[in-house]
Amino acid sequence: MLEEIAITEEGDLIINVGPQHPATHGVLHLVLTLNGEIIKKVEPHLGYIHRSIEKMCESLSYRQFIYVTSRMDYLSAHINNHACALIVEKGLNVEVPQRAQYIRVIMDELTRIASHELWWSAMAMDLGAFTPYFLAFREREKINVIMEETCGARLTMNYMVPGGVMTDLHPDFQKNVKAFIVDFKKTLHEYNELVTGNVIFQSRMKGIGYISKEDVISYGCTGPVARASGLRSDIRKIAPYDIYDKVEFDEIIETGGDCFARYQVRIKEMSQSIRIIEQLIDNIPEGDIQAKTKAVLKLPKGEFYQRVETARGELGVYIVSEGAAQPYRIKFRSPGFSNLSALDHMVRGYKIGDFIAAMGTLDLVIPDIDR
Amino acid sequence: MFSLEGLTSIIHEWLNGHLPATLALLAEFVIVGVAAIGLFAILGLGLVWMERKVAAVMQIRLGPNRLGPKGIFQTSADTVKLIMKEALTPSNADKFLFNLAPFIVIIVAMLILVPIAFAKNFQIWDLNIGVLYVTAVSSLSVIGILMAGWSSGNKYSLLGAMRSCAQIVSYELSAGLSIISIIVLTGSLKISDIVASQENGWWIFKGHIPAMISFVIFIIAATAETNRAPFDLAEAESELTAGFHTEYGGMKFALFFLSEYINIFIVCAICATLFLGGWMPLHIGSWAAFNHIMDYIPSSIWFFGKTIFLIFVIMWFRWTFPRLRVDQLLNLEWKYLLPISMFNLLLMTLIAIMGWHF
Amino acid sequence: MFLADYIKEVYGAVKSLLTGMKLTGYYFTHHKEIITEEYPNNRATLKLADRFKGxxxxxxxxxxxxxxxxxxxxxxxxxxxxxxxxxxxxxxxxxxxxxxxxxxxxxxxxxxxxxxxxxxxxxxxxxxxxxxxxxxxxxxxxxxxxxxxxxxxxxxxx
The missing domain is CATH 3.30.70.3270 (Alpha-Beta Plaits)
Known part of the structure; x- marks a missing residue:
């Protein structure tokens, strides 16, 4: 296959980055066409971690299929679960108790911070700086501990159920989250000292991997990638779900469109997430954590769509129901897939090092792309 | 630690007293060879352990801590593992060059050891062109790297080797210029003369600001020449997996790995010799009492202390900075370091001519 | 003015690098910041959350x-x-x-x-x-x- 064509007729070098490569953070296979160090084409080859989650969901009930979605974008497992819970609630017209909504939003934002922390560390490692990795993981560990305490798991929590959340908050939850916020603010300066302000880092990032607003729209990029090019795309603002319309936060928009803009968007989003949590953490209302639902959930016949803002962008869940206890067809619109498709456009004409930097700022989670 | 001072002359006299002159010379060759290999082994094991510990603490981790006190035997265990591994040669490789390359790299590293003064009167060969010899021989290592990259038959290796070439060749310039700025002051290329000229103070202090600038430039150039982060483009883990030694495994890989650390040791030793007085203790002008106390510390401790400090600084760079891109790397050399060091050399020459240095 | 900009650029760059080195240097000298848990050795004190789904x-x-x-x-x-x-x-x-x-x-x-x-x-x-x-x-x-x-x-x- 491709291994046989080492050099094309024009004299370009073809390199396989992946499926096993330190920079792809998973089993992503990218075929690079190079002219010396200059990239002429990037061709992603998908499917190495395809587990046919969409097909699996068709044989699971509306309560069961939620847990599978934790395995798609495992860094924003809560938010994936949230989307699935919302769509079932939408279909069944269930009113979710206020307390559950508050808990869900706090958990979402904690997940977002954890995900961005991991992105920050992994991206710094792509650029050759190893120490940020451990500093970010120290902060992320605190979130994981909070999650473990309340949800019982650190990564694939399966905490959201149709109609609310599975268990009530741990008694120490509020105290620990507040302690985390204090710690987080204390260590935020390290991000600037070690990475953001660093002259090498800035020169690797500024003006690299540019993508315009028009191209962002045409490639269907969402999330921080789109917002870095000046596109308003935060689902939490455009189509608020749960109590996102009641909390105050800014949608971070940068106009640079380059790697540095994408970097800035994510760094600032972390502070916004902290802001959301601070508003909610003291005001969690008392009450039920789950609405009363039937033992067997059956969505009425029809089509349902729900979108949420994950740490990577817009996750859409589309369900076709025939009125049975299982979905007839389910489709996930995952943010990573669309963002990856813009990679080729971003890095053409840049060097291999820029390609790595651009890929780092896309924040790809490969199971999210392949599903 | 005892001083190594005078050890060589004792051995020399003893051998000459018991053996004919030719045999004595041969025996000295053997002793020097064994000592060099022994030093290599100790340095390789020690520096890898040091690197891992330094990295660990900077990254708020513990680092190796299982084998022996503070994990000190971890690197020995790793070496044993590498020895046991199969020495695989890929089928696409140019077999002869592929197997030759690690030896060239390690032999070059061994050759540069020759003129380094480890302690007072403890030196393999005090060449009269010592510094020139070092710069000349160290540029040979690029041949080994290019050979490894080309013969592997791997595109990552080739890219890594090409990057490494461009990098080492360009950074030799500013390294050479900053060496010359010290040569201007000493007026001799001989290592022993350079050390002796720093008896009343190290050049980094005596040479005013230009000496400091050339010290900084030399450190940067040395980091680049040894392919260390932030200039580790030849290996660039996240871009080229392992660069020029992607296809190497087992002991052949270990030789590359070892030579990396030996090279760090050597450039730091040269840097310590030129700027920090080599084995010369810290002497401050006319403070006789202070100078006398400093003299009690053996010269070998001074030398190794300074070298290890510089190695630590280079490790510190590695675990702090992100990697540069290949064109930025060359920009840094040609647009910043080279003009600065040329201007600096001019300034230094002026200082030397006018006799402004202490 | 070109020269002034040049020097300013070099100064800014060096300063940003030194800030980074200061941070890693801080962690190098402050061993209490180490967060490693030595798992099999800390079995006696290791306590997982009660709700942990094992x-x-x-x-x-x-x-x-x-x-x-x-x-x-x-x-x-x-x-x-x-x-x-x-x-x-x-x-x-x-x-x-x-x-x-x-x-x-x-x-x-x-x-x-x-x-x-x-x-x-x-x-x-x-x-x-x-x-x-x-x-x-x-x-x-x-x-x-x-x-x-x-x-x-x-x-x-x-």
Whole structure:
């Protein structure tokens, strides 16, 4: 296959980055066409971690299929679960108790911070700086501990159920989250000292991997990638779900469109997430954590769509129901897939090092792309 | 630690007293060879352990801590593992060059050891062109790297080797210029003369600001020449997996790995010799009492202390900075370091001519 | 002015690099910041969260009694088919036939710790336990029987 064509007729070098490569953070296979160090084409080859989650969901009930979605974008497992819970609630017209909504939003934002922390560390490692990795993981560990305490798991929590959340908050939850916020603010300066302000880092990032607003729209990029090019795309603002319309936060928009803009968007989003949590953490209302639902959930016949803002962008869940206890067809619109498709456009004409930097700022989670 | 001072002359006299002159010379060759290999082994094991510990603490981790006190035997265990591994040669490789390359790299590293003064009167060969010899021989290592990259038959290796070439060749310039700025002051290329000229103070202090600038430039150039982060483009883990030694495994890989650390040791030793007085203790002008106390510390401790400090600084760079891109790397050399060091050399020459240095 | 900009640029660059080195230098000199947990050595002090979902577990009281009626709710709720209820008919004191649990088979190797079985259980008979050192040498050891041999349902649990 491709291994046989080492050099094309024009004299370009073809390199396989992946499926096993330190920079792809998973089993992503990218075929690079190079002219010396200059990239002429990037061709992603998908499917190495395809587990046919969409097909699996068709044989699971509306309560069961939620847990599978934790395995798609495992860094924003809560938010994936949230989307699935919302769509079932939408279909069944269930009113979710206020307390559950508050808990869900706090958990979402904690997940977002954890995900961005991991992105920050992994991206710094792509650029050759190893120490940020451990500093970010120290902060992320605190979130994981909070999650473990309340949800019982650190990564694939399966905490959201149709109609609310599975268990009530741990008694120490509020105290620990507040302690985390204090710690987080204390260590935020390290991000600037070690990475953001660093002259090498800035020169690797500024003006690299540019993508315009028009191209962002045409490639269907969402999330921080789109917002870095000046596109308003935060689902939490455009189509608020749960109590996102009641909390105050800014949608971070940068106009640079380059790697540095994408970097800035994510760094600032972390502070916004902290802001959301601070508003909610003291005001969690008392009450039920789950609405009363039937033992067997059956969505009425029809089509349902729900979108949420994950740490990577817009996750859409589309369900076709025939009125049975299982979905007839389910489709996930995952943010990573669309963002990856813009990679080729971003890095053409840049060097291999820029390609790595651009890929780092896309924040790809490969199971999210392949599903 | 005892001083190594005078050890060589004792051995020399003893051998000459018991053996004919030719045999004595041969025996000295053997002793020097064994000592060099022994030093290599100790340095390789020690520096890898040091690197891992330094990295660990900077990254708020513990680092190796299982084998022996503070994990000190971890690197020995790793070496044993590498020895046991199969020495695989890929089928696409140019077999002869592929197997030759690690030896060239390690032999070059061994050759540069020759003129380094480890302690007072403890030196393999005090060449009269010592510094020139070092710069000349160290540029040979690029041949080994290019050979490894080309013969592997791997595109990552080739890219890594090409990057490494461009990098080492360009950074030799500013390294050479900053060496010359010290040569201007000493007026001799001989290592022993350079050390002796720093008896009343190290050049980094005596040479005013230009000496400091050339010290900084030399450190940067040395980091680049040894392919260390932030200039580790030849290996660039996240871009080229392992660069020029992607296809190497087992002991052949270990030789590359070892030579990396030996090279760090050597450039730091040269840097310590030129700027920090080599084995010369810290002497401050006319403070006789202070100078006398400093003299009690053996010269070998001074030398190794300074070298290890510089190695630590280079490790510190590695675990702090992100990697540069290949064109930025060359920009840094040609647009910043080279003009600065040329201007600096001019300034230094002026200082030397006018006799402004202490 | 070109020269002034040049020098300013170099100064800014060097300063940013030194700030980074200051931070790593801080961590190098402050060993109390080390966060490594030495896992097998800290077993005595290691405490996992109570809610940590390690494995499914059926609590038995002192009389070797549990609360499982054998209703198969957990089996239906499990998305992976890792629970299998084997029920039997017992004759109670009044001489009536009644369905009861014979074996509650739990396959740890197929379990994803989603907690849906615990959620579904009407009698609160199964729980998630925070044990985590579950590795075994034989795969068959991962297939467990949750109700202890000789155990029976607690009085009054329907």
């Amino acid at each position: 494995e499914v577990w059926m609590p038995h009281d002192a009389n070797n009694e549990h609360a499982c009626t054998g209703c198969s709710s957990c089996e239906i709720a499990c998305p992976n088919g890792s629970i299998k209820i084997v029920s039997m008919n017992v004759i109670n004191a009044e001489g009536k036939k009644k369905k009861a649990i014979d074996q509650h088979i739990y396959r740890l190797d197929m379990c994803t710790m989603c907690g849906l079985c615990v959620e579904a259980c009407p009698t609160d008979a199964i729980h998630m336990r925070n044990t985590f050192e579950l590795s075994v040498f034989d795969r068959n050891n991962l297939i467990m029987r949750l109700n202890k041999p000789g155990s029976k349902i607690r009085e009054g649990v329907e």
